[in-house]
Amino acid sequence: MSVQLPLAPGSAIGILGGGQLGRMLALAAARLGFDVVVLERQADSPAGRTAAKLIVADYKDEAALADLAGLTGLVTYEFENVPASSVDWLAAHGVEVAPGARALAVAQDRFEEKTFLNAHGAPTVAFAPADTPQEAVKAVAKLGAPALMKTRREGYDGKGQRWVEHAPDAAAAFAELGGVPVIVEAAAEFVRELSVIAARGRDGAMAVYPLAENHHEHGILRRSIAPARASQATAEQAERIAARVLSGLDYVGVIGIELFEMADGRLLVNEIAPRVHNTGHWTQDGCEVDQFEQHIRAIAGWPLGPTKPIAQVEMLNLLGEEADAWVRFAAEPETRIHLYGKHGARPGRKMGHLNRVRPL
Structure with missing residues (x-):
């Protein structure tokens, strides 16, 4: 059709x-x-x-x-x-x-992703690919231990990755990850983790949401606070990164970009996700147009909507049986509940999220 x-x-x-x-x-x-x-x-x-x-x-x-x-x-x-x-x-x-095949290809391979980012003025930590145990050992020795080893493909919420504390341990880590091609990343001495949700329309117009500050536990996003307290310079830096990524991919739709804020104020890109993103869930109750409507607008060729925040939001992921406390959450006047209708609450499984809303 x-x-x-x-x-x-x-x-x-x-x-x-x-x-x-x-x-x-x-x-x-x-x-x-x-x-x-x-x-x-x-x-x-x-x-x-x-x-x-x-x-x-x-x-x-x-x-x-x-x-x-x-x-x-x-x-x-x-x-x-x-x-x-x-x-x-x-x-x-x-x-x-939409988004197109280029975005998918870049995001599906962590080495291709970081190579693309650096080529388009979006800085990352130092990194190196490894296809064998020997190459993995050399990569960690070159980048310095500790280093983070990740499978180039698949993996999410902390899966498919291992910290390597000493270079000789890289061979064992490579085997533990299945003996598949990996990327080795230098450790990032960051101050905090941030993210920016951005959109690009079919006419090239862009819309960027305020930064979110994110906190992870066991490799899984636990909560996001947005708009994050950040300087104008930091916000503008994130917007420049988003614009470079979106333009470089000729992107249409919403994208999530995870960032490390370094002590000197620089932002490094951790990874990109060519889709709506967990760290953007706060926009459902904190912005004039949320990330989900924005994505539909963008791919459908509609004008992009405003990204202005209307509230301060703390987004909390509900993992496993935590969602069973929905009655208690429903009694909290500042809380908006978003449940996913999943069956089978396993530990660590995202069953829903809360947006706790406060005035700006």
Whole structure:
């Protein structure tokens, strides 16, 4: 199905992936008058239960992709590990996919990602690739221990990575990560972790949200505070980084950029995510237009919405059985509850989040 942009209300938008980000995108799209078609492997998924139509199949199933293409000419994705071959198939059959294949390719390989960032004026820590145990040892020796070793592909919420305290230990860490290609990163002596959520429209217009300050536990985002207390110079530095990344990728949609703030005030990019982002959940109750509506606006060719903050927000991820306390949270006047409709509360699994709202 061909698509005419800007996309008119009543049209359909496809989403690859049925998790909580897909769910919140589907809800935002519905609010703007769009129908959503979700392609997801599980029959019972958070996004699938909010969509106008659900296609249950593997992301690489060409019959399912053909069904999706027959229902909508515009598709997005909720996570960056969707197979690039699926995006290529859709594009080859006339479907507009946003963000595009370039963003997906860069984000799916951590070495390609950091290489791209440095080439486009977005600084990172020093890094080196390693394809063998011997190369891993040499990389840590070159960069200095301790160093962080990550698989080049896959991995999230602290998975797929190991700290290496001494160079000779790198061979064992390489084996523990499955013996697959890795990237070794120099340790970052940062003051705090920040993130910026930004959007780019089809006309090249950009919209940047205020910075969020983020706190992780065991590799999982625990809470974000936004707008973060930051100098004008820091905010402008983050905006410049976002603009370089978005322009370099010819990006359409919302992107999340994780940052390290160094003691001297420099910002280093930790990683990028070509999608709506956990650290942007605060925008649902803290901004005039949240990140989910902004993403739908951008990919549909609509004007981008204002990113002005209307409240101070502390976003708290609800992990495992913490979401069972919804009655207590509902009694807190300043708290807005966002639950994902997941079944099976496992330790560390994101079941929802809270936005605790206070005046600016």
